[in-house]
Amino acid sequence: DAKTTQPNSMESNEEEPVHLPCNHSTISGTDYIHWYRQLPSQGPEYVIHGLTSNVNNRMASLAIAEDRKSSTLILHRATLRDAAVYYCILANYGQNFVFGPGTRLSVLP
């Protein structure tokens, strides 16, 4: 399984943007970059995914480096409800999603 590296924890102030980094230097050309989050006492929740180009949806933006060896999940205005563990996962067709420890995001009021 391809590996990702994320900081253990990050902190943000409410209503400020948050940039969550992920390194994946061994990514293959067909690996998709997925982001999930897990709120307390809930199952993982899909956030966003992409292959090469930057992606935007209603929850977040995903910025992918040109060499694809890193990516950044961007929450444009953090709210208290965004406090969660964020997982960056590489996945290829037919492969299973392997969760690492993720980044625990704390949002301060």
Add this chain to the structure above:
Amino acid sequence: EPEVTQTPSHQVTQMGQEVILRCVPISNHLYFYWYRQILGQKVEFLVSFYNNEISEKSEIFDDQFSVERPDGSNFTLKIRSTKLEDSAMYFCASSDELRDSPLHFGNGTRLTVT
């Protein structure tokens, strides 16, 4: 928005007993998964299921575990003889057949083995 539902939300059982955890995946999805998360630890893959058979399983998924899709809507995980170390949150997930399809997770069943 369609969602994956799991029942029960909490199951307490005695060591050695059999438990069945139930999941209703999203209706047009074709791939089904079970994951577990021991308290304070990471989410671990157990098994994936497609076309009425297991696609892949982890080393955690030993002979005590089995999965079944008994009808067109349910997907179950059975643990034949529970052990204390089976206590965890069990998450069901499903996805459609698109190559980059994300997983949709349920909110889990908390299994407590006493």
